[in-house]
Amino acid sequence: MICRAKMSAAITGGEVPAAGDALAIIHTTAAAVSNTFGITGLLLDVDIVNIASNVYTVNMANQGKATGSPTARGEATRERLLRAAVELVEQGGFEALTMRALARRCGVSHNAAYRHFADREAILVAVGEQGFRELTRRMREALAAESDTEQAAIAVGCAYIRFALDHPVPYRLMFGDGLHQVSSRKALLGAGLASFQTVLDVLADLLDTDGARSRPPGEVAVAAWSLIHGFASLVLSGLIPLDRDDTAAIEQHMRRLHEVFLHGAG
Numbered sequence: 001m002i003c004r005a006k007m008s009a010a011i012t013g014g015e016v017p018a019a020g021d022a023l024a025i026i027h028t029t030a031a032a033v034s035n036t037f038g039i040t041g042l043l044l045d046v047d048i049v050n051i052a053s054n055v056y057t058v059n060m061a062n063q064g065k066a067t068g069s070p071t072a073r074g075e076a077t078r079e080r081l082l083r084a085a086v087e088l089v090e091q092g093g094f095e096a097l098t099m100r101a102l103a104r105r106c107g108v109s110h111n112a113a114y115r116h117f118a119d120r121e122a123i124l125v126a127v128g129e130q131g132f133r134e135l136t137r138r139m140r141e142a143l144a145a146e147s148d149t150e151q152a153a154i155a156v157g158c159a160y161i162r163f164a165l166d167h168p169v170p171y172r173l174m175f176g177d178g179l180h181q182v183s184s185r186k187a188l189l190g191a192g193l194a195s196f197q198t199v200l201d202v203l204a205d206l207l208d209t210d211g212a213r214s215r216p217p218g219e220v221a222v223a224a225w226s227l228i229h230g231f232a233s234l235v236l237s238g239l240i241p242l243d244r245d246d247t248a249a250i251e252q253h254m255r256r257l258h259e260v261f262l263h264g265a266g
Contacts, residue, residue, distance in 0.1 A: 078116040080106050082130060085123045089169050094178035097123065124179055125187050131170040132191035135163045139198040150258070153202045157228050157254040158247075164232040165244035171236070175229075199225050206262075227261055 084105040088096045099120055103113045117123045142159040146152035164171045172178065174192070176185045203221045231253070234240045242249060 074116070077106075077108065077112065081108075081113060081116055081123070082126055085127050086130065086170060089124075089127055089173065090167065093169055094124070094173065099123075121179065121181055121184050124173060125184050127170055128174045128179075128188045129191040131167060131174045132188070132195050134167075135160065135174070136195045136198055138163050139195065143198065143202060149205050153206050154251065154254045154258050156198065156202050157257065158250050160228050161232055161235065161242075161250050161254065162244070164236060165242070168236050171232070196221065196225060199228075224261060227257055231257060 081102060084102055085097055088101060088105065097120060099113050099117075100110055102123065103110045106113075117126065138159040139156045142155040143152050146155050174188065176188075179185050179188075200217060200221045203224055204217045231240070235242045240253075242253065
């Protein structure tokens with residue numbers, strides 16, 4: 001495994017930055033996934049992504065502490081609203097999600113929904129964040145289940161594609177579709193970087209196994225994610241027919257992409 005320098009203290013002064021400062025750090029140091037999220041710039045460093053994703057994780061864990069912990073009932077209501085939002089989006093697309101439809105589905109008042117989410121856009125961001133958490137969980141599980149480095153890379157790719165096939169509308173939302181505000185796409189950046197860290201980990205191990213490493217792992221990981229994301233997008237658009245239940249076909253496609261990625265077209 002690649003030795004990662006401890007740069008967070010140097011960048012943050014040894015303190016966990018506030019949410020706004022965390023976004024500033026992420027925007028200025030982790031522009032690697034910028035095109036995906038509609039932000040300019042394309043340069044990645046493995047340590048910077050570690051810091052950015054860790055800052056996001058810490059801030060998510062501390063979210064709400066500044067204003068007091070929510071009551072168990074209030075938190076349960078928020079979770080119900082979020083689950084209902086996912087269901088509305090998956091069943092009817094982005095247009096199906098309105099504050100009134102959400103409140104009606106959960107059996108709460110219109111104002112109750114606004115107590116947990118500022119507006120419709122905020123709910124869409126929360127759905128996108130949850131999607132990234134689920135994607136990360138699936139990829140991490142796939143990575144942990146394989147001891148062979150190359151097979152682990154293929155398994156992570158399969159997990160990525162299966163997630164996209166299982167949740168096509170939330171998947172598109174995670175990468176900016178359906179969001180109208182630039183700030184909303186930026187708010188998803190930290191969650192996206194947490195997923196990207198899994199790709200980095202896989203590629204770091206794979207490149208170490210192969211020995212020679214002519215490019216920084218971050219650059220290679222951007223290329224790998226672009227390849228898998230592009231393939232998933234082509235599948236969702238119908239340009240590449242692929243049955244979500246055809247596990248063998250998904251793995252075969254991932255093996256081919258893996259071979260081309262590592263060894264080229266020759």
